[in-house]
Amino acid sequence: MSDWIEIGRLDDIPQRGARCVNTPIGRIAVFRTATDDVYAIEDRCPHRGGPLSQGIVHGAEVTCPLHNWVFSLETGLAQGADEGAVRTFALKRDGSRIFMDATMMMAIAAE
Amino acid sequence: MTEKLVVVGAGMASGRMLEHLFEADPGAFDVTLFGAEPRGNYNRIMLSPVLAGEKTYEEIVTHDAGWYAANNVDCRFGGTVTRIDRKAKLIVSGDRETPYDKLVVATGSAPFIIPVAGRDLPGVMAFRDLDDVNAMVAAAGKPNARAVVIGGGLLGLEAAAALRSRGMEVVVLHLMGHLMERQLDPAAGYLLQKELEGRGIKIHCKAQTKAVLGDSHAEAVLLEDGTIYPADIVVMAVGIRPETRIAVDAGLYVERGIVVNDQMVSSDPDILAIGECVEHENICYGLVAPLYDMAKVAARTLVKQDAAFRPVETATQLKVTGVSLYSAGDFADGDDREEIVLRDASAGIYKRLVLKENRILGAVLYGETADGSWFFDMLKKGTDVAEMRDTLIFGQAYQGGGQLDPMAAVAAxxxxxxxxxCNGVCKGKIVGTITEKGLTTLDAVRAHTKASNSCGTCTGLVEQLMRLTLGDTYNPAAVQPMCGCTDLGHDDVRRLIKAKGLKTIPAVMQELEWKTSCGCAKCRPALNYYLVADWPDEYADDYQSRFVNERVHANIQKDGTYSVVPRMWGGVTSSKELRAIADVVDKFNIPTVKVTGGQRIDMLGIQKEDLPAVWADLGKAGFVSGHAYAKGLRTVKTCVGSDWCRFGTQDSTGLGIRIEKFMWGSWTPAKVKMAVSGCPRNCAEATCKDVGVICVDSGFEIHFAGAAGLDIKGTEVLGLVRSEDEALEHIVALVQMYREQGRYLERIYKWAKRVGIEEIRRQIMEDADKRKAYFDRFVFSQKFAQVDPWSERVSGKDKHEFKPMAELGFPQAAE
Incomplete structure (x- = not known):
């Protein structure tokens, strides 16, 4: 079951950029690619805790601003030789409105 | 008795349906056909060529009076159908009633007119039917006529190109960041824009139309940003909406369009609907291929044969003569997706395929679209392309062979x-000299042409030209590519940006044949710097291609907080400034305050959200950004010099402040730290800086290329000058030379080693003209660079950077 919460609009996020959503389980980074796809991942690099929302976005990937680890926005997996992953959160769009599935957030909070 | 079929709408879908119907069972129905236009069916898709004057209306007529007569179609063209009476099963047009057994609604779509002031003025028109075309042709006939086309999609661009070809001044206003964003990715959008601009069409993207201006006729279009474009006609081509009025009035089930099932039957079993007015499985179609499918299905349903409409992938082609563009499917980025990109800058070709699990999901082709239908065919069939992956992008003809020429960009x-x-040598001269003199080595080419003989940044290109001229017999030293997105090295990219006049990141990526669509975290910041340095007045800085520190104008720390360093000119401060810093530290609970190696005060551990407020308070005390985060001028360290020191020979503090005030804000390949010492005792440690000055009795000794980081290296002496003015001019010229030649992230000492100390000395110390030219270019660039980024952000720039998008609590359970 999904529980969709509206978090904002596409125009709130710069193309090839990100914005943050503050939640009870911590900060979630919401990305917008050059082709206007949106993705949400936890805003914390598993390497040294870098804020991924601050990285450079290329394709459907982001490079961490602290030590240049690259993550897939879609799977959350570290790319290249690095090993690690961040949590991803489902988003859906209705026109320019963006919604996030809160069920995962609840599940994490319950852990 | 023969059943009565009434068709409302005489467009392409109903025309095709009637053809299928008469083919399947010519005598099944008595057909009455209503059409709003005073003419029969014509090929609406070909209106663009008619507008351009390449075809006549007669050539695009698909069903003429003879055809309707031969098939006994009772035509009622030019009248409006007012309503459908479902109970009595008849339709009303004016005062006339026409009974039906079966009704087909094919009312098509209406152009969307954006709700701005002045939209009803004469001269504002859509681009939908022959009457619109005739109105536009009439307007274009007047001398010096001007058109503004609102909408940079398929239709708008076709209209713009056609009007331009008729001699009008044409401006296209487009709301989004690049043209045809629904069909094209940014790279192909760039090529298209370039092509259209080359034809003299002005393109204005991100344009929000505010109003159409004019008293009794459209005279101009006003944008939200205040721009005004004069216009004799305003063409609105921002989109279409299904025309469903009579269906809604009749109580049929209508969402965005008239909802139909797979058999094209609406919520009333005797009423079918086809074409652009229809919604099937939540999709409304606007391209012709699916509409023809609908026509076929509707015809079969009418003669009680089985048929079902299925959603289809659609492909798009732009009908502008001389522009080849093809797009199909879904071409968004995605992690489980792979892309294959082919760029041929010389031929203006861009091709991109998006694959998922070895199947084509989407295709964008620009410049060469011959393989579009081949790709589209495989896309629709879900063909496994694993076998031909390596050569897929080259197209059908290349299966089994073909290798790209890596030197195509230089050859072109x-x-x-x-x-x-440095020496003003062009390609023709180099190639000519190699052939004439039979040169075979780089040194010989340098000796004869002087190319690559000074700074050496063009060496890679000269070698490629030698390879091109001499063939495989010449094997140049391998160039380290900038990153995985290109085979070109930094120097080649820098030279080509200048040589080809490339002024945007998409332009560089296209013309230099980048292998990715959007670059990576290595090449994007480098390209952004090169473009800022080379085109200071024209290039719009791309903040999303800057590293976070330069984007938010503070230094990110390991815990994600930031540090802030205000500028203290020459390292000199005052009680007022110190008090302001102390107040900021208290107000924002800044955990650490520290003096830096560059004689500044660093406040560490500031939350990102607090940055604008911190800057606002610092700004009130007169502080500007210290650029402690920048690949740019950082600090000029000084000693107290002749003001206080008993050994001081010159006003080293004053010179340091002067240099810093002159040079702050400039972007450089890597950080630049300077120092001015008032005597050879060198208390400001000027001899390990990027640029240093040692004051002596006879003047100013300028040093450069020192290092005190990963490497430790004393400076080299550039030379001795007499006056402060001369010192400033020499230093500025030196830094500008480095700005123009350095590779991104290459410090001055590494650049100097590569270029040669002697060469730099020759250009800066001995060649007064060259020095002056460097100096002037730096001064020009500073006009655009010396803006305090902190006060800009205090005033609201990039607000989004510093605020979360949303704050979420736990959702409440539904009652």
Whole structure:
């Protein structure tokens, strides 16, 4: 079951950029690619805790601003030789409105 | 008795349906056909060529009076159908009633007119039917006529190109960041824009139309940003909406369009609907292929044969003569997706395929679209392309062979393209000399042409030209590519940006044949710097291609907080400034305050959200950004010099402040730290800086290329000058030379080693003209660079950077 919460609009996020959503389980980074796809991942690099929302976005990937680890926005997996992953959160769009599935957030909070 | 079929709408879908119907069972129905236009069916898709004057209306008529007569169709063209009476099963047009057994609604779509003031003025029109075309042709006939086309999609661009070809001044206003964003990715959008601009069409993207201005006729279009474009006609081509009025009035089930099932039957079993007015499985279609499918299905349903409409993938082609563009499917980025990109800058070709699990999901082709239908065919069939993956992008003809020429970009340069900027040597001269003199080595080419003989940044290009001229017999030293997105090295990219006049990141990526669509975290910041340095007045800085520190104008720390360093000119401060810093530290609970190696005060551990407020308070005390985060001028350290020191020979503090005030804000390949010492005792440690000055009795000794980081290296002496003015001019010229030649992230000492100390000395100390030219270019660039980024952000720039998008609590359970 999904529980969709509206978090904002596409125009709130710069193309090839990100914005943050503050939640009870911590900060979630919401990305917008050059082709206007949106993705949400936890805003914390598993390497040294870098804020991924601050990285450079290329394709459907982001490079961490602290030590240049690259993550897939879609799977959350570290790319290249690095090993690690961040949590991803489902988003859906209705026109320019963006919604996030809160069920995962609840599940994490319950852990 | 023969059943009565009434068709409302005489467009392409109903025309095709009637053809199928008469083919399947010519005598099944008595057909009455209503059409709003005073004419029968014509090929609406070909209106663009009619507008351009390449075809006549007669050539695009699909069903003429003879055809309707031969098939006994009772035509009622030019009248409006007012309503459907479902109970009595008849339709009303004016005062006339026409009974039906079966009704087909094919009312098509209406152009969307954006709700701005002045939209009803004469001269504002859509681009939908022959009457619109005739109105536009009439307007274009007047001398010096001007058109503004609102909408940079398929239809708008076709209209713009056609009007331009008729001699009108044409401006296209487009709301989004690049043209045809629904069909094209940014790279192809760039090529298209370039092509259209080359034809003299002005393109204005991100344009929000505010109003159409004019008293009794449209005279101009006003944008939200205040721009005004004069216009004799305003063409609105921002989109279409299904025309469903009579269906809604009749109580049929209508969402965005008239909802139909797979058999094209609406919520009333005797009423079918086809074409652009229809919604099937939540999709409304606007392209012709699915509409023809609907027509076929509707015809079969009418004669009680089985048929079902299925959603289809659609492909798009732009009908502008001389522009080849094809797009199909879904071409968004995605992690489980792979892309294959082919760029051929010389031929203006861009091709991109998006694959998922070895199947084509989407295709964008620009410049060469011959393989579009081949790709589209495989896309629709879900063909496994694993076997031909390596050569897939080259198209059908290349299956089994074909290798790209890595030197295509250089080969395509015109003979007058300048290769060596230092000595002004163009391609034709180099190639000609190699052939004439039978040169085979780089040194020989340097000796004869002087190309690559000074700073050496064009060496890679000269070598490629040698390879091109001499063939495989010449094997140049391998160039380290900038990153995985290109085979070109930094120097080649820098030279080509200048030689080809490339002024945006998409332009560089296209013309230099980048292998990715959007670059990576290595090449994007480098390209952004090169463009800022080379085109200071024209290039719009791309913040999303800057590293976070330069984007938010503070230094990110390991815990994600930031540090802030205000500028203290020459390292000099005052009680007022110190008090302001102390107040900021208290107000924002800044955990650490520290003096830096560059004689500044650093406040560490500031939350990102607090940055604008911190800057606002610092700004009130007169502080500007210290650029402690920048690949740019950081600090000029000084000693107290002749003001206080008993050994001081010159006013080293004053000179340091002067240099810093002159040079702050400039972007450089890597950080630049300077120092001015008032005597050879060198208390400001000027001899390990990027640029240093040692004051002596006879003047100012300028040093450069020192290092005190990963490497430790004393400076080299550039030379001795007499006056402060001369010192400033020499230092500025030196830094500008480095700005123009350095590779991104290459410090001055590494650049100097590569270029040669002697060469730098020759250009800066001995060649007064060259020095002056460097100086002037730096001064020009500073006009655009010396803006305090902190006060800009205090005033609201990039607000989004510093605020979360949303704050979420736990959702409440539904009652």
């Amino acid at each position: 340069l015109p003979d007058d393209a300048e290769i060596c900027g």
